[in-house]
Amino acid sequence: MTTIIIGLHVSVCILLILIVLLQSGKGAEMGASLGGGGSQTFFGAAGPANILTKITTGVAIIFMVTSLTLAYLSGHQANSSVMTGNTTPVETTSE
Numbered sequence: 001m002t003t004i005i006i007g008l009h010v011s012v013c014i015l016l017i018l019i020v021l022l023q024s025g026k027g028a029e030m031g032a033s034l035g036g037g038g039s040q041t042f043f044g045a046a047g048p049a050n051i052l053t054k055i056t057t058g059v060a061i062i063f064m065v066t067s068l069t070l071a072y073l074s075g076h077q078a079n080s081s082v083m084t085g086n087t088t089p090v091e092t093t094s095e
Helices: 002-022 028-033 049-075
Strands: none
16 A cells, blocks of 8 residues: 555656646746747647646645655554564573
C-alpha cells in the first residue's frame, strides 16, 4: 500500500510542477498594458486561468493528503519481526 501511495505522490508532484509552470504570473498584465509581449500566453489572453487555478487547488489537496498519509504510515510501522521466537544469547564471562 505504501508503494502505491508513493507512486501517486510522485506523479502528483510532477503534475503540480507542470501546472504551476503553465500559469502566467500575476504581474503579466502590467507588462501587456505597457506594450510588452507578455500578453501572448500559451492559452490566450486569460481563458484557462480559472480552470488552471481549480486544477492546481485539487492537485495541491491530493499532494497534502498523500504527504500526511505517508508521514503517518512511516511513524506507525508494525513491530513485527521474523525473529519473534528467538531469544537473545546471554554473554558469560569466564574468570
